[in-house]
Amino acid sequence: MSERIKKATRQTNQNEGLIFEKSSPGKRAFELPPLDVPAADPAKALGEAHRRGGVEGFPEVSEIEVIRHFTRLSTWNYAIDLGMYPLGSCTMKYNPRVNEFVARLNGIATEHPYQPQELSQGCLKVLQLLEKCLLEITGMDAITLQPAAGAQGELTGLLLIRAHHTKNGNPRKKVLIPDSAHGTNPATAVIAGYEVENIKSNAEGQVDLAHLREQVTPDVAALMLTNPSTLGIFEQQIPQIAEVLHAKGALLYMDGANMNALAGITKPGDLGVDVMHLNLHKTFSTPHGGGGPGAGPVAMKKILEPYLPVPVLAEKEGGRLALDFQRKDSIGRVRAFVGNFGVLVRALAYILAYGPGLRQATEDAVMNANYIRKGLEDAFDLPYTKPSMHEVVFSDAIQKKNGVSTMDIAKRLIDYGFHPYTTAFPLIVPGALMIEPTESESIEELDLFIDAMKSIALEATETPDLVKTAPHTTRVRRLDEVGAARKPILRWKPSGKRSEAAD
């Protein structure tokens, strides 16, 4: 099968052991000259209680062994800098080096968030400009840059909604969420103290307006709309949805994590959306990875502005910028300082580097997804046929006939040198293959991907076992993902003394 694999796969040491296993007594990574001053007594400096005589099994290795060990480990990771990362909904786009250059500039990299405001005017100016850009892109009136992730943005948004209703006498009880929404939406609504009521999509994957009219009762606080939905489809009746809600005093929240399908083309504020979050670590090219740091700014209409989390960036007389903590209706703080400053700087660099070209980034993201859709529509089942935006969602219905599932195909894709796409999500598509190329990919890389996927589709009929037992080129095969999440072993102990998950 190897002649079918056209993309270079990783050539790394696949048998790297634990650093503990490389240890031999007495090895050191450094050698210092003999001490020529009196030795400090660690017991005195730290207090006897804090003193540890030694660490059991502490690895003793030389400098080059340490370097090689961690360098080899680092090559096991798949990264956007190695190749296409088509993880649907996650928007794994290229992190431009100009972002990094700007973030490392003197005066930005060395700035401390809690310097006095007189000394932080430049950094506050950066934040102000980013706020202006994001308000322009979203068509909203006010914004907070504080939330550290999309999900935290959602929570902030719902707390704003709750504050608004509470101020009007009743926080209300329910939040409506379509079945095509992102999974974080219902989780957020519950954490914000609301009951979740599901809205069924119609056969085209859109919110059913007639059904919605019946569901919006006076105890509905808001509807959370993922747009484009997790089917990669634009929700086409947003103004009508907003009207139905507003007529009953409810608000419209838009999950704008995937604004990369809309930026520069459509403004949610113009469509009747009251509040939304953005994922700077998706749409605006800042790194994800390792759980962050990210940024999930929340933009809103005027009616929600009084409840903004503190501090709020304010322009005083003479153009001086200040952080305003005195806001009586604020929901309080949601994050230290004003959010992840280094991430905010990178997002601004991305926006300014594109300028009006941001619209083209959006068009290219949509075109790339549709190029893949066209290239694969004969090989894979496409359950919803409305035009695709930034991602395309197939199902494994054809391959399932030979017992091959979306998970098998995703694992086989690793052998072809690609990171898997998103599997089994959205939930309304059984056996989903959710593919998002982003605007970063060239036609050559897209062709390689299409070629790999078609080749796997062929394997699924000719040699299904090859796909079902994939991956074949990785150090480990199929991991116990549930076990890894539920019973993580986070600390190595000398053999015979396996630590418990609680460690």
Ligand SMILES: *Cc1c(COP(=O)(O)O)cnc(C)c1O
């Ligand atoms: C990624 C994503 C989120 C959650 O964002 P995090 O930064 O991972 O918390 C929410 N909604 C949608 C549609 C997303 O794609």
